[in-house]
C-alpha cells in the first residue's frame with residue numbers, strides 16, 4: 001500500500017533553467033493551451049491489477065496493425081485484373097492470377113521485410129481480436145459494465161464486431177485460394193437471405209460471384225472505412241474511460257468515490273509504454289518465427305479448386321462450426337427456397353449472439369432494478385449466475401470452434417469425422433447447461449468458503465491434539481484488511497414482484513412483465529450466499545477470543561499457527577508443549 | 578491451360594460415380610477376353626524368364642495374400658457379403674508395387690483403411706507378385722524411372738504441376754500435401770516424403786478412397802509435373818519460419834491464443850512491479 005499515491009505530489013513541478021526543448025514546449029503551450037488541458041489528465045490515477053492490462057493488449061496490437069498495415073498499403077494492389085506472375089517464387093511463375101495476389105507474393109518475396117510485415121500484421125490481427133474478447137470477458141465477469149459504463153460496453157461490443165469484420169476483409173484481400181473460399185462462403189451467407197439474397201449478392205460482388213469489384217471494395221473498407229470507425233470508437237472508449245475514471249477492486253481505502261492507484265505520470269505511463277514494447281516485441285517474434293497465412297502455398301483463387309484445411313481465422317471459427325454441424329434443412333415455398341441450413345447458422349445466430357452481448361447490461365439492470373452507480377468491481381464468485389453464464393458461453397464457443405476444425409481434429413486424433421459432427425450437434429445443447437450448473441455451484445461454494453473464513457478464520461494447516469486425544473485444525477482470524485475486502489460487497493435482493501399486482505392498478509401486460517422480472521430475479525439471486533451480518537461477525541470474533549483465553553492460562557506460548565506460515569517472526573519464541 | 582483444368586475438374590467429379598466400378602470391370606473383362614484371343618499366339622513367345630517370375634509370384638501370393646484375395650486373386654467375400662479382400666484382376670503390377678511397396682499390403686488386420694507400414698517384401702519379390710497379378714488380367718504396369726522422376730529444375734513443369742495439384746489433389750490432401758480428413762474415419766495421408774514412383778503409382782491406381790487418375794485424365798506428363806511440383810516444395814525452405822504443420826488457420830488460431838497467454842503473463846508481471854523509483858527516493862532521503 002505504501003507505494004500507492006492517493007494524492008498528488010506535494011511540491012509543484014519547478015521550472016528549471018530554460019532549455020531548448022522547454023522553449024519549444026512553452027511556445028506551443030502558449031498557442032495550444034495543452035499544458036492546462038493535460039495537467040489534470042497527467043495526474044489521473046490508474047489502479048493496478050493485471051486484468052486491467054487486457055484491454056491494453058488489444059490497444060497495442062491495434063497500434064501494430066496500423067504500423068504494419070500502412071507498410072503493406074505501399075505495395076499492395078487491390079485489383080482483380082489478371083496478370084502473369086513473374087516474381088521470384090518459382091512454383092507460381094508463369095501462372096495467371098489477380099494483381100492482388102501477385103502483389104501479395106511480391107510483398108512476401110521481393111519487398112525487403114515484406115513477409116515479416118505481412119506475418120506481423122496477421123498475427124497482430126489474431127492477437128487484437130483475442131485480446132478484445134478476453135478484455136470483454138474481464139469486464140463482464142467483474143460487473144464493470146454496470147452503470148455508468150453501459151455505453152462503453154456497447155462501444156466495446158461494436159469494436160469487437162468491427163475488428164472481426166476488419167479481419168475478415170483483410171483475410172480476403174490477398175485473393176488466394178483461402179481468401180476466395182472465404183468469400184464464397186460469405187456469398188452463400190448473403191444469398192441465404194430469403195427473397196433478397198441473390199440481389200444482395202449481385203450488389204455486393206457487382207455481378208455474379210466472384211466478379212471483379214469485391215477486392216477493391218473490401219480494400220477501401222479495410223484500410224479506410226473500418227479503421228476510421230475503429231479509431232473513432234477507440235477514442236470514444238478511452239475518453240469515456242477517463243471521464244468515468246477506472247473501476248477498482250474493493251479494498252481498504254477504496255470506495256465508490258475514489259480511485260487508488262498510480263498517477264498517469266510517470267509510473268503508469270512507464271508501465272503502459274513498456275507494455276507496448278512487450279506486445280510489439282512478441283508480435284515481431286511471432287512474425288519472424290511462425291508462418292501465418294502462407295498464401296504462396298495456397299495458390300491463386302480459382303472457383304474450381306478447394307483445399308483440405310480450408311478454415312477461416314479463429315475469430316470466425318464459431319460461424320464455420322455452426323455451418324459445419326447444421327443439418328441440411330431447406331424449405332421450398334412458392335418457388336422460393338429458404339436455406340435454413342445456411343440462414344440460421346449464418347445470419348440468425350451471429351445477430352442473436354451480438355444482440356445478447358450488447359443487451360446484457362440492460363437485461364441485468366432490468367432484473368436487479370439497480371440504478372445506482374458502481375465503481376467497485378465484483379468478484380466473479382459474487383455474481384454466480386453471471387459468471388456461470390459466461391462459463392457456459394465459453395464452453396459453447398469452444399465447442400463450435402472445435403466443430404469448425406472437425407477435419408483437423410479427425411486427422412490429428414484419428415477420429416471419425418462423422419462421429420465428431422454427431423457429437424457436436426448434441427454437445428452444444430447439453431454441455432453448456434452442465435457447465436452453467438457446475439460453475440454456478442462452484443461460485444456459491446466459494447462464497448460459502450469466504451463466509452467461513454470471515455466467521456471462523458483461515459485454515460492454518462496446523463492440527464492440534466487436545467487433552468482428550470481429539471484432533472482439530474486451528475483456524476486463525478484473517479487480517480482486518482482481508483475481512484474488509486471480503487465484506488465490501490452489497491447484499492443481493494431478490495425482487496419478489498409488485499405485491500398486489502392487478503388490484504393495485506398495474507395493467508395486465510405490465511403485471512406479466514413484473515412477474516417475469518420477479519422470476520428472473522429469483523433465478524439470478526435466490527441461491528447466492530450473502531455475506532454474514534455484523535452480529536454474526538461479532539459472534540465469530542467473540543468465539544475466537546474465548547478459545548484464545550481458554551488456552552492462555554497454560555504455561556508458555558501456544559502455537560498460534562503463524563509459526564509455520566511466515567506471518568510473523570518466530571525467532572526466540574518458546575513454544576508450549 | 579484453362580481448358581485442361583476444366584476438363585480434368587469435370588472428369589474428377591464423375592470418376593467416382595456409383596456405376597464407375599462395375600462399368601470399369603465390364604470394360605476390363607471384355608478387353609481381357611478380346612486381347613486374349615488376339616494376342617495369345619504372340620504371348621507364347623514370352624520368355625521363360627517371365628513365366629518363372631509369375632510362378633514365383635504365385636507362390637508368394639499363395640502364402641501371403643491368398644487368405645484375403647483368394648488363390649487366384651479373385652477376391653473373397655465375408656459372410657456378410659463384404660469384401661475380405663477385393664479381386665485383383667486388372668489392378669496391374671503398378672497397384673501391387675504401390676500397395677506392397679508402401680507396406681499397405683499385406684494388410685495387418687481389416688480396418689477402415691490399409692495403412693502405410695514397414696515393407697515386408699524385397700523389391701524382387703514385389704516385382705514377382707506384380708508379375709503374377711498382372712498375369713491375371715492386364716492392368717497398369719509399373720512406370721519407368723524416366724516417367725516419374727521429378728524435374729525440379731524445370732520451372733514450367735513445376736508451376737504446371739502446381740496447377741494440376743491444386744485442381745486434382747488439394748481437396749483431399751491439403752494445399753501443402755499435409756493430408757486431410759475424409760468421411761467415416763478415412764483420411765488422405767500426407768504426401769511429404771512419399772517416393773516419386775509411389776506418387777505416380779498412387780495416381781495411376783487410385784488406392785481405396787482415392788480416385789483413379791488414369792492416363793486419359795492426367796497424362797503421364799501431367800503426373801510427372803505434379804511430382805516435380807511436390808518435390809520442389811520439399812526442397813524449398815519454409816520462408817515464413819516454423820510451418821505449424823501446414824494445416825491451415827486452425828493451428829494458427831491455437832498459437833495466437835497461446836501467445837496471448839504469454840502476453841497476459843507479461844501483463845501480470847508488469848503490474849506486479851511496484852514503483853521502485855519511489856522506494857529508492859525514500860532511501861535516499863533517509
Ligand code: HEM
Nearest residue numbers: 066069070072073076122125167170171173174223227293
Ligand atoms: C483492426 C485492424 C486490422 C485487422 C484486424 C487487419 C487484418 C488483416 C488481415 C488478417 C490481413 C491478411 C494478411 C495476410 O495476407 O495474411 C490483412 C491484410 C492487409 N491489411 Fe490489415 N488489418 C487491420 C488494419 C489495417 C490497417 C489500419 C491497414 C492500413 C492502413 C491495413 C492494411 C492491410 C493491407 C494493405 C493488407 C493486404 C496485404 C496483404 O495481405 O499482404 N490493415 N489485414
